[in-house]
Amino acid sequence: MFLEIDQLTMQFGGLVAVNNVSISIKKGEIHGLIGPNGSGKTTIFNVLSGYYKPTGGKVSFEGRTISGLPAHQITAAGFARTFQNMRLFKTMTVLENLLVAMGHHAKVGLLQEILNPVAVHREEEKFVEKAMDLLDLLEVADFANELATSLPYGNQRRVEMARALATDPKVILLDEPAAGLNEVETEDLRKTLMKIRDLGVTIFLVEHDMKLVMEICEEISVLDYGKKIAEGTGAVISKDPVVIEAYLGQEEDK
Amino acid sequence: MDITSIFIQTIIGGIGIGSLYALVALGYSMTFRSMGLVNFAQGSIYMVGTYFGIIWYRGMVLGLHVPYAAAFFIGLLCNALLGILLERIFRPLAKLDLMLMLLATIGLSFILDNLFTIIFGAEGFAVDSPLPSTPWIIYGIRVLPQMALLIGVSALLMIGNHLFLSKTKLGMAMRASAVDFEIARTMGIATNRMNALALSIGCMMSAAAGILAAPIVYVAPSMGAAVGLKGFAAAVLGGLGSIPGAIAGGLAFGVFEAISAGFISSQWTKAIAFIVMVVVLMVKPSGIVGEITIEKV
Amino acid sequence: MKKKSSILKWILIGAVACLLLAFPAFAKSSYQVHIVNNIGIWLLLSLGLNIAMGYGGQFNLALGALWGVGAYTAALLQTRLGVPFWINLPLGIIAAATMAALVGLPSFKVRSHYLAIVTIGLGEVINLFLVNQDELTGGALGINRIKPPSLFGFPIDTNERFYYLILIMVILGYLIGRQIVGHRIGRAFRALRDDFQAARAMGVNTGFYQILAFAISGAYAGAAGVLFAHWNSYISPDIFEFKSALIVLTMIMIGGMGSLPGSVVGTVLLLVLNEYLRVFERWQLVGYGVAIIVVVLFLPGGVVELVRRFGSLRQRWSAGLTKEKSNVEEERNVP
Numbered sequence: 001m002f003l004e005i006d007q008l009t010m011q012f013g014g015l016v017a018v019n020n021v022s023i024s025i026k027k028g029e030i031h032g033l034i035g036p037n038g039s040g041k042t043t044i045f046n047v048l049s050g051y052y053k054p055t056g057g058k059v060s061f062e063g064r065t066i067s068g069l070p071a072h073q074i075t076a077a078g079f080a081r082t083f084q085n086m087r088l089f090k091t092m093t094v095l096e097n098l099l100v101a102m103g104h105h106a107k108v109g110l111l112q113e114i115l116n117p118v119a120v121h122r123e124e125e126k127f128v129e130k131a132m133d134l135l136d137l138l139e140v141a142d143f144a145n146e147l148a149t150s151l152p153y154g155n156q157r158r159v160e161m162a163r164a165l166a167t168d169p170k171v172i173l174l175d176e177p178a179a180g181l182n183e184v185e186t187e188d189l190r191k192t193l194m195k196i197r198d199l200g201v202t203i204f205l206v207e208h209d210m211k212l213v214m215e216i217c218e219e220i221s222v223l224d225y226g227k228k229i230a231e232g233t234g235a236v237i238s239k240d241p242v243v244i245e246a247y248l249g250q251e252e253d254k
Numbered sequence: 255m256d257i258t259s260i261f262i263q264t265i266i267g268g269i270g271i272g273s274l275y276a277l278v279a280l281g282y283s284m285t286f287r288s289m290g291l292v293n294f295a296q297g298s299i300y301m302v303g304t305y306f307g308i309i310w311y312r313g314m315v316l317g318l319h320v321p322y323a324a325a326f327f328i329g330l331l332c333n334a335l336l337g338i339l340l341e342r343i344f345r346p347l348a349k350l351d352l353m354l355m356l357l358a359t360i361g362l363s364f365i366l367d368n369l370f371t372i373i374f375g376a377e378g379f380a381v382d383s384p385l386p387s388t389p390w391i392i393y394g395i396r397v398l399p400q401m402a403l404l405i406g407v408s409a410l411l412m413i414g415n416h417l418f419l420s421k422t423k424l425g426m427a428m429r430a431s432a433v434d435f436e437i438a439r440t441m442g443i444a445t446n447r448m449n450a451l452a453l454s455i456g457c458m459m460s461a462a463a464g465i466l467a468a469p470i471v472y473v474a475p476s477m478g479a480a481v482g483l484k485g486f487a488a489a490v491l492g493g494l495g496s497i498p499g500a501i502a503g504g505l506a507f508g509v510f511e512a513i514s515a516g517f518i519s520s521q522w523t524k525a526i527a528f529i530v531m532v533v534v535l536m537v538k539p540s541g542i543v544g545e546i547t548i549e550k551v
Numbered sequence: 552m553k554k555k556s557s558i559l560k561w562i563l564i565g566a567v568a569c570l571l572l573a574f575p576a577f578a579k580s581s582y583q584v585h586i587v588n589n590i591g592i593w594l595l596l597s598l599g600l601n602i603a604m605g606y607g608g609q610f611n612l613a614l615g616a617l618w619g620v621g622a623y624t625a626a627l628l629q630t631r632l633g634v635p636f637w638i639n640l641p642l643g644i645i646a647a648a649t650m651a652a653l654v655g656l657p658s659f660k661v662r663s664h665y666l667a668i669v670t671i672g673l674g675e676v677i678n679l680f681l682v683n684q685d686e687l688t689g690g691a692l693g694i695n696r697i698k699p700p701s702l703f704g705f706p707i708d709t710n711e712r713f714y715y716l717i718l719i720m721v722i723l724g725y726l727i728g729r730q731i732v733g734h735r736i737g738r739a740f741r742a743l744r745d746d747f748q749a750a751r752a753m754g755v756n757t758g759f760y761q762i763l764a765f766a767i768s769g770a771y772a773g774a775a776g777v778l779f780a781h782w783n784s785y786i787s788p789d790i791f792e793f794k795s796a797l798i799v800l801t802m803i804m805i806g807g808m809g810s811l812p813g814s815v816v817g818t819v820l821l822l823v824l825n826e827y828l829r830v831f832e833r834w835q836l837v838g839y840g841v842a843i844i845v846v847v848l849f850l851p852g853g854v855v856e857l858v859r860r861f862g863s864l865r866q867r868w869s870a871g872l873t874k875e876k877s878n879v880e881e882e883r884n885v886p
Contacts, residue, residue: 531597
């Protein structure tokens with residue numbers, strides 16, 4: 001299996017945020033992860049990207065256990081992510097944001113980096129070229145030299161995705177990429193996601209916009225109170241009484 | 255003298271100096287929990303408070319020899335006013351990032367230390383205790399009356415502070431304001447005034463520490479630096495922002511220092527105390543009394 | 552337009568270079584050269600701290616003690632074993648950088664004000680070691696009669712000769728600093744300062760870079776220490792403490808945090824002012840305090856920021872209206 005979340009449990013003190021969840025993700029698919037607020041979606045992402053060590057179960061990727069590895073090693077293994085609340089580096093330009101993400105591909109050693117400006121320059125040119133390609137792909141190349149956080153919201157989202165792609169991932173974890181976007185922007189996002197998939201990158205998507213999820217995800221897992229309650233294609237999920245119940249319950253809470 | 259009484263005597267000395275650290279640590283914690291800033295000038299405030307009280311006691315103002323108790327209250331009052339002034343100075347800082355806040359308060363301590371050196375000279379002076387200077391001997395344990403006064407009054411102040419924060423309406427409003435700025439504001443609590451009050455209390459505690467300890471330590475404009483650093487270490491040790499933490503941290507720091515000075519080596523006292531603090535922070539970054547915090551991702 | 556400004560830049564650099572090279576010739580006294588040498592040593596300290604703190608966001612307030620590690624390494628090797636300056640220099644740098652890396656270890660666990668107090672504490676421990684280990688370090692009295700360096704038998708023993716040595720070191724330090732902050736390492740530093748968690752997710756080995764930031768500031772402090780020991784021929788523990796770190800911090804703050812030119816401006820400004828304001832004695836220190844607060848409140852980027860603002864204002868002025876119009880249109884095209 002490509003990416004296997006195996007009986008994952010994440011406990012904080014007495015609070016069980018994720019309870020014995022297993023999800024399999026195939027290479028190249030767009031896999032959705034949905035569920036009411038506080039159902040443990042972001043926690044799963046945080047385990048996957050190495051922020052938390054799971055208290056039970058494991059995550060294996062291409063046959064290798066990756067849960068518990070430090071975050072930068074997980075990134076090196078081929079995981080990249082975006083954040084719900086967008087976390088671009090605030091003092092950096094768009095281009096610099098991407099260059100940070102490429103840093104771990106550098107072949108030039110650290111000492112050389114300080115003492116051999118020529119080699120550094122050559123490598124940097126390659127990186128810049130690649131970064132510009134990604135920015136082109138996501139249609140934000142025009143802003144390469146602007147402060148990333150000064151861009152409008154929708155473009156910041158694109159830059160964040162470009163930054164994640166710059167780590168050269170096999171899997172990209174997108175945490176609510178449609179949050180705060182209007183309809184037109186969401187449609188653009190859909191196209192962007194297709195482009196990312198066409199690069200051969202597997203997409204694992206947490207999203208509240210059901211229309212988007214149903215449209216693009218080949219497989220959807222549903223969480224409620226930290227447990228997986230359903231799994232299947234959009235058509236199956238939308239008819240599942242347990243899922244409807246979980247969402248209706250949430251509506252009543254509001 | 256047997257080893258037990260030496261030990262007990264050392265502990266008492268530690269509690270005495272620990273009370274001093276605890277009062278200064280309270281100043282740090284009151285500022286931190288109300289305004290979210292670490293006031294690196296707290297040591298200078300302790301020094302300033304000491305001068306505000308002791309100059310009256312020593313007859314340095316118009317030759318008036320004011321009784322010790324009166325000088326004590328004058329010092330506290332002056333520092334309370336200083337606290338109100340500080341709130342005004344710090345208000346624009348509360349929004350800045352930590353490094354800038356830290357620097358501004360360091361700047362403030364530069365100003366205070368050097369102003370007081372200009373006014374009173376770099377040379378310090380010793381202060382006579384208002385109480386007899388011969389130690390009391392209880393079961394073979396020698397205790398300086400001034401030390402007993404320091405411990406007793408400090409304890410009273412800490413209890414008083416606790417009662418004020420937990421039992422009075424004003425104290426509770428202050429706590430609410432410290433916990434959640436926005437909610438407090440919607441409840442109609444004037445957060446600025448609450449912050450001013452918190453800072454005033456913190457400054458008064460520092461002044462009290464200084465005036466009580468003046469007959470034991472030496473009074474000089476440079477006296478704040480070391481105590482400020484140790485008071486901060488104590489506050490961090492107990493869990494920055496926590497009132498019981500500041501007290502526990504201060505006492506622990508003082509006792510530990512006294513024991514290591516008495517039984518290990520006086521030269522290395524400061525080093526050992528700092529190493530212990532570093533170790534505690536590494537093991538439990540929230541301090542000995544602090545709660546567990548989950549880092550938000 | 553771009554070409555013109557780059558020619559102008561090189562002319563300016565050339566002029567400054569000539570001025571710097573000829574300085575001892577037109578200095579009014581050896582004392583003036585002495586002051587400039589002193590500026591050079593503090594410059595190394597402030598460059599190092601600016602890289603660690605201004606870029607990497609790592610509070611290294613043990614800087615004063617690390618400076619001492621470099622100085623004592625050189626002093627001990629020279630006076631006890633007769634090791635020459637040229638060998639002491641790399642050894643002092645390595646010793647201080649290693650010690651700095653150790654001081655930085657707690658940064659895995661604690662951050663911001665906690666890290667600040669931990670580094671202050673560890674710095675004081677190092678300082679106490681220098682004071683208390685008197686058989687080794689000479690205690691509070693320090694070490695004297697440290698021999699000056701010599702180059703192929705030519706002794707570098709006057710302020711004027713030392714000037715060139717320090718000048719070379721500072722220029723090297725600046726160029727290396729630029730190389731560090733301008734590329735991968737600098738970006739990783741800024742990333743972990745801007746957003747620690749995001750940096751981790753972008754593959755930045757945050758732990759490694761934190762320690763690296765400490766080690767770099769230590770290396771600069773070590774170089775400053777070795778130079779200081781051999782130049783002054785006498786060292787004692789009293790300057791290798793927290794207060795020196797504070798002075799460096801003030802320099803960076805006034806010059807510009809997160810800017811190498813800021814380090815230069817701040818250091819030169821503070822130490823030159825120091826000479827002119829001597830008559831005011833203590834009042835000048837009060838003035839520094841006021842200056843820090845004013846900078847923090849109104850100009851967090853320091854003097855360099857002021858220059859930059861002025862520069863961009865002029866640029867906008869000369870670029871005229873046409874450019875501004877096109878900017879507006881560009882913004883409108885954004886979906």
